[in-house]
Amino acid sequence: MSITHNQRPEGAAVGRSIPHESAYAHVTGAAKYTEDLAGALSGVLHAYPVQSAHAHARLLRLDASAALQVPGVRLVLTAKDIPGVNDQGAKHDEPMLPVDEVMFHGQPVAWVLGEDLEAAKAGAAAVAVDYEPLDALVTLGEAIAANSFHGIQPVIDKGEPAAALAAAPHAFSGEFEFAGQEHFYLETQSSLAHVESDGQIMVHASTQHPSETQDIVAHVLGVDAHRVTVQALRMGGAFGGKEMQPHGYAAVAALGAVLTGRPVRVRLERARDLSMTGKRHGFHASWKIGFDEHGKIMALAAQLTSDGGWSLDLSEPVLTRAMCHIDNAYWIPNIQVRGRVAKCHKTSQTAFRGFGGPQGMLVIENILGEVAPKLGLSAQELRRRNFYVPGQDTPYYQPVRHAERLHRVWEKVLESSQFATRREQIEAFNAAHPNSKRGLAITPVKFGISFNFTAFNQAGALVLVYKDGSVLLTHGGTEMGQGVHTKVLQVAATALGVPLSYLRLAPTRTDKVPNTSATAASTGSDLNGAAVKDACEQILARLSVLAAGELEAEASEVVFADGAAHACGRSVDWKTLVSKAYFSRIQLSAAGYYSTPGLHWDLSAMRGEPFKYFAYGAAVSEVQVSRFDGSYQLRRVDIVHDVGDSLSPLVDRGQIEGGFIQGAGWLTLEDLRWETKGPHRGRLATASASTYKLPSFSEMPPVFNVEFLQDAHEDGVVYGSKAVGEPPLMLAFSVREALRQAVAAFGPAGHSVKLASPATPEAVFWAVQEAQEAREGTGHVD
């Protein structure tokens, strides 16, 4: 019954393809989200922000008197109203409301509470604010030029990179700046707080990290954590954007509720959310790489600078994960990576699915895509030659567990996508079509699973068995659509040997399970599934003693399955057994706990074993590009991905497909733009759904094949499964590389293509122009 015992019983609930546990509530509109709870409360006040009109300015005067005259306005919250610590982050560099300096365009400087949203908006418009504009750093380039950095500047150093680069027969260098990404969870940031009769502060928040929301609400209010309860009912998408970002809004709601004695709701309109919340970090990379005669990487030296925005937020761990993923799937024997976080006057960039991993991996994938033609190799051959093999270790000295799976996913998807045949067909198509070219590319993913920060790799759960045999589960993980609740139900049903219908899962609350970690880093089901399993096993250990007596067997012989305890050919029904246990005064509840074994990490040396294991995958994408406008279509995608033994195949496939399309959005379509000149310098120019475009149906590939890697049991993880939330996002590198192939087809043979990121139609158009000019330069004109 130990946690390492992860073999599945026959007929287990885990591994069954079932709909999301809330699917029928979703489709019928019965599923409630934080914002939907406000209707059930009376006297709710609505909060609306007053936003800074400057990217950087001294705050000279803030006068709310006119706002308070607006009918329906009840209160205007400013920094002076904060009884505790004026900080909404974990690094004490992020005032919840500014005292004397605003740090980005759109930063809230006050919150107006009104009887309805109309009143709060009118009130916000009436707050008078005087600023003295200060010089602002808006772009990453400006921040680098001004030497404006914050936080740690870690270094990965292994082998002799300088010597190896000097000795390399083929060496290349370059620079690459690429954009971040807006989360665009469909449900914007949302909190609802009220003070309960005994003074308990109840905060409903759309948060991935209820315990940290609780901590920050408590320190803003100046009360102990036990005074604050945070509930995360479910989120309408999060993707990392609700790991740190919700805390300040929850604190505004809580502070308003405490000061007025009435419920207060904060729900950001889309334009407010876009202009106020952090995003995926854009990065700048400068790099040098050396190859031997066979195209094997000898050394890499790189400097990564992330666009951190005005405060640190999670920029440091995002940076370290980026550095730990610059190798992606490739053995780099000599390497130096230096990292730093630029400080500038923009939103404070934050966690986003992959958490820096995608940015680090994009650097190496971009290098390989760009230099393959210069080495005289196809990009897929160059990639394959450099794959890790078993026995090798990463730049931070962690052995690459299951490196052979990298080769397996690669071979499998080459075969299932009919890569070789289609490459020939595409060459024929390209030869016949002067105005359109197709491209086909394959890229790999290796992604480390666990929080780099070792302490976060723990989880708790509460399992309550009631006298009637029904079971209520609570765990520290939050549901944002990724299916953690579905998987945890399947884990509990398997562990207890009861039908899923006996179980119910209650919303995540800090007064049920304390000190939880963020549901992040893809670890939600690994950690919480294991904690729930532990709780179930504690209860079964007690019940098996009772059952042994009933069945005239040894406790060790008792097996729980199909809603009964079995031993020696006899059975006792679960409900009967539970009832007997109650009358026998046997405890029917348990708090489960799990901490990932074997992890260690030395941040100062960037060395250790931060990851429990690696997730692997490979994808093949085909695109068609038009030379007239650079527009393109994603024609077909084939994926083979390693999910271990899937806990819930429908959920896992959804994560793979959804992650892939979200990654494709980041790399091709989604285009964050800030005003860099003029009176609105520093303002986000794409602060709405009409200006910031995410993938829609038109970006879905008509052919989209997804397979799980077979024989992929992951020993030591709950029922042999693997994390799946983040890794598939990076399979979308295949789309970007396919675009590069298609663009290259407009150029002369062996043309190396530089491609911007995002590779919007305009970016592709300019790359095509360059390719055509190169072709004309070589005299090869059709």
Add this chain to the structure above:
Amino acid sequence: MASEAAGTPGCTVTVNHQAREFTGPPHANALDFLRGLGLTSCKEGCAEGECGACAILVARPDGERSRWTAVNACLLPAAALEGQHVLTAEGLGTADEPHPVQREMAERGGSQCGYCTPGFICAMAAEYYRPERAEEQVAEAPVHHADGPNGFDLHALSGNLCRCTGYRPIRDAAFALGVPEPEDQLAQPPTAGPAATDYRRADTPAGQPGRYRRPATLSEALRILAEEPGTRVVAGATDWGVEVNMKFARAQSVLAVDRLEELRRVVQTDDHVELGAACTLSELERALAGRIPLLSLLWPNFASRLIRNSATLGGNLGTGSPIGDSPPVLLALDTQLVLACSAGERVVPLHDYFTGYRQTVRRPDELITAVRIPLPLAPLVSFQKVAKRRFDDISSTAVALAFDVEAGLITRARIGLGGVAATPLRATATEQVLIGQAWSGETLRGAGGILAAEGTPMDDHRASAAYRQAMLGSALERFFAEQDSGTGAGA
């Protein structure tokens, strides 16, 4: 005034088969009204008609019958629903008795976080009940991946965004749908209610009066416009709704012309086709059924089905926006506008209509009643919308071309441009140069430089000026390639 206004009755809307009363401010949208009733399936995802999370079904008139029409509740004034029948996801089914659309979506993994899901359900249900779908189902194999084997047109979902699934399971759910069962009551939508509405209420916390009016006749509408300057005219409200939600715009008086019968006709004569200015784009698409090929190229590129179900040509021209998608096409079609006021009507060539950024020759007391497209149509046409996203995006540039070629020579050329100046433009210099020239790749390539110089494009977040100019420069060559290859794709 507030108390006086508050004394007037609210309006009655049938929501999920129950009569409900709306008594909110006139600017309030259907989204807030429905959420206020506890129907929280209706979600605000963007408040500008881009995401579809607020999609609902409204029974709209459709000739003799009515049809379930999916629209964005965030852009629809609640008062516009007086006497109408509305369905939300809650009204379609329950967990115990799900609607077929709900069952397919749930079983196939069509929801993850679930927030966009009720909007998808409504948009999908509208397509499920689309009367023509069953006929298409028995047609030949689908020609485009956007058409399912069951006749389901995926464009029905082009106005719904999902950030979780990547859409494949939603497509599979849509394509798995059968036809409505004979006993399915919803397959026969209730009759759309009467048109006329006059709803008055305090509109602001300060008690300013507000009024939403939908007169019964054109003459009544023109009288109001003549007597009450400052009245805001809306048809589908897809532009005004954005102003209200995003820019806090409020009007004391809103005049809705979307149900005026005089503005809802499609008439063909020997020398023109006249399109009612208040027909929705979806209605025009159905009524024309491909008769005007250049418009057929426009429809799928004009916003999304959810928007086309409300938006009108009158509205798209009335705003005078330089980046509307219909003006370039209508310019290339040599369109004339019929403008009416109490004193009578006049006909204005669209070419002379735009006078400056969001400025036109239309006087405040005038309404656009119809759009006249002269016949015969030019046989060679192209619509080149350039945008970041393939569907439902605002264009960086839009070029529409309509040419006549006789005996190898270009005899007529009309080129409409959008997104390259403060107004939509006709590329008259290019047109003149091309008349009498040979229809050849060489001629068209050669004229690219002239066309590139016709606009004065800007740099903005959608595109650079250089890219916009390059798009103008290559439009003619692309046009020739499209016609030459016969595929329409110019591959």
